[in-house]
Amino acid sequence: MSTTSDVSSTPAGAADGRPRPGGSDRGGGGADRASAAPEPAGRTRGGRSRDLLKALPWIGPALILIFGVVLYPAVVMFFNSTRDISQSGIDKGSVGFDNFVEVFNFPYFWPIFGRTIVWVVVVVAVTVLLSLVLAQLLDKAFPGRRIVRLAVIIPWAASVVMTTMVVYYGLEPYFGIINKFLVDVGLVDTPEGYGWTRNPDTAFAWAIVVAVFVSLPFTTYTILAGLATVPGDIVEAAKMDGAGPVRTYFSIVLPQLRGALSVAVLINIINVFNSLPILKVMTGSIPGYDADTIMTLIFKYIQNQHKIDVASALSVVAFLIVIVIVAVYVRVVKPMKEV
Numbered sequence: 001m002s003t004t005s006d007v008s009s010t011p012a013g014a015a016d017g018r019p020r021p022g023g024s025d026r027g028g029g030g031a032d033r034a035s036a037a038p039e040p041a042g043r044t045r046g047g048r049s050r051d052l053l054k055a056l057p058w059i060g061p062a063l064i065l066i067f068g069v070v071l072y073p074a075v076v077m078f079f080n081s082t083r084d085i086s087q088s089g090i091d092k093g094s095v096g097f098d099n100f101v102e103v104f105n106f107p108y109f110w111p112i113f114g115r116t117i118v119w120v121v122v123v124v125a126v127t128v129l130l131s132l133v134l135a136q137l138l139d140k141a142f143p144g145r146r147i148v149r150l151a152v153i154i155p156w157a158a159s160v161v162m163t164t165m166v167v168y169y170g171l172e173p174y175f176g177i178i179n180k181f182l183v184d185v186g187l188v189d190t191p192e193g194y195g196w197t198r199n200p201d202t203a204f205a206w207a208i209v210v211a212v213f214v215s216l217p218f219t220t221y222t223i224l225a226g227l228a229t230v231p232g233d234i235v236e237a238a239k240m241d242g243a244g245p246v247r248t249y250f251s252i253v254l255p256q257l258r259g260a261l262s263v264a265v266l267i268n269i270i271n272v273f274n275s276l277p278i279l280k281v282m283t284g285s286i287p288g289y290d291a292d293t294i295m296t297l298i299f300k301y302i303q304n305q306h307k308i309d310v311a312s313a314l315s316v317v318a319f320l321i322v323i324v325i326v327a328v329y330v331r332v333v334k335p336m337k338e339v
Contacts, residue, residue, distance in 0.1 A: 074319070080312035087306040099313035108289040108297075115204070116273070116293040123211045124268045128261070130212065131219035136249075138220070139227045156217030164210050164281040171196040171206065197282060200291035207282040207291075211272060219264045226260025227253070262333050266326065273322055294318045 081099055084092040103109060138149055155163060170178035173195060182188045196202045230253055238248045276295045283291035292300070294314065301311035 077312050077315050077319070080309055081316045083309050085309040089308070095309070099310050100317070102310055103314050103317060108292070112289060112292050112294060112297055115291075116295075119204075119208065119211075119279075119293050120269060120272050122208055123215065123272045124265060126208075126212050127215040127219050127268060128265060131216055131223050131264070134216065134220045135223035135227060138224055152217050152220055154217075155214050160214055161277045161281060163214055164207075164278050167206065167210050168197055168281055198286065200283065200286050200288070203283045203286060204279075204291045207278050210278050210282065211275060214278070215268055215272070219268060222260050222264040223257060226257040230256045265333075266329055269325060269329065270322060273318075273325070294321075 082094055082096060084095045084098075086092060134152070138145065138152070167178065170176045173179060179188065179196065183190065196206055235248060235252055238252050243251065274295060276299060279291070279293060279296050280299065283296065289297065289300075295318070298311050298314050298318070301307045301314060
C-alpha cells in the first residue's frame, strides 16, 4: 500500500523522479523554470539606466573634463579650419577647404612631413632599444640599485623645457660645457668653430638626443614592470634545457614583454609626434623651415604669420595623421592581445 501511495502521489511524467523533456509544467519543475526565466528587456534596460544614474555623480566630473579639455577644443579646431579668420581674430565667414589647400600647397609641407616621420621613428626606436638595455640592467640585483632607479626618474621629473635649455646653452660655442667637452675629447677643433644650434641639421639631431633622454624614464619603467611579470620558473627551465642567455632573452623574456612594449611604443609615438618644447627651444632661432616638424610649423603659423585658420587646418591634418598611425598600429600589433 505504501508503494502504491507513493507512486500515485508522483506528478505525471515524473514517476521516476526525473523531469521529462516537453512534459507538463505542473509541480516543482514548472515553478523552477518560471522563476529562472529572464527578466523582460524593458526591466533590464531600466535597471541599466538606474545603474548609470547612480554612477553619474562619480563619472560626471571625468566626463566634464573630457568634454572641456578634449572634445570642445577639437570641435573648435575643426570649425576654425573652415573659416577665414583675420589677424585680429575676426571671423569673416566660411571658406570651405581653402585652408587645407593652402596647407598642402605650402612648398615646405612635404619635406616637413618627412622630417616629422623621421623625428618620430628615430626617437621612438632609439628610446625603446636603450630602455630594453637599461631595464634589463635595473632588473638585476646589484649594490645601489635603488639609487640608480631613482636617478633614472630625474629626466622624467624635471621640466622638459629646463632640460632642453641646459643642453642648448651647453652647446654654446664660447661658454657651453658640452661644447667644451667635445673640444677636449677631440671631436671639435675649436670652441667657436661650430655652432651646433645654428645649423638646422645639427640642431635637429641634438633635439633628437634630448627627446630620447627625456623619454627613457617612462619607457624603461614600463618595460621594467613587464620584466616583473615574466615567470621565473620558465626562465629557469630554459636554462636547464641548455638555452644560453641570448636565446633565453629573445625566446622567453622578450615575447613576455609584448604587452608592455606595445603600450610603451604607442604612447611614445603620440607624445613624440605632438612634441613642441624640445624643437622650439633647439631650433626656434633658426630662420626658415629646414628644421621644422608639423608641430613647430603650426606654432609658426600662429606666432609669426598670425594665420589661426590655416594653423587650425594644419592641426586637423596632424590630428588625422596621428589617428591613422594609431589605428594601423593597434590593428597590426594588437597591444591588448595576450601572449
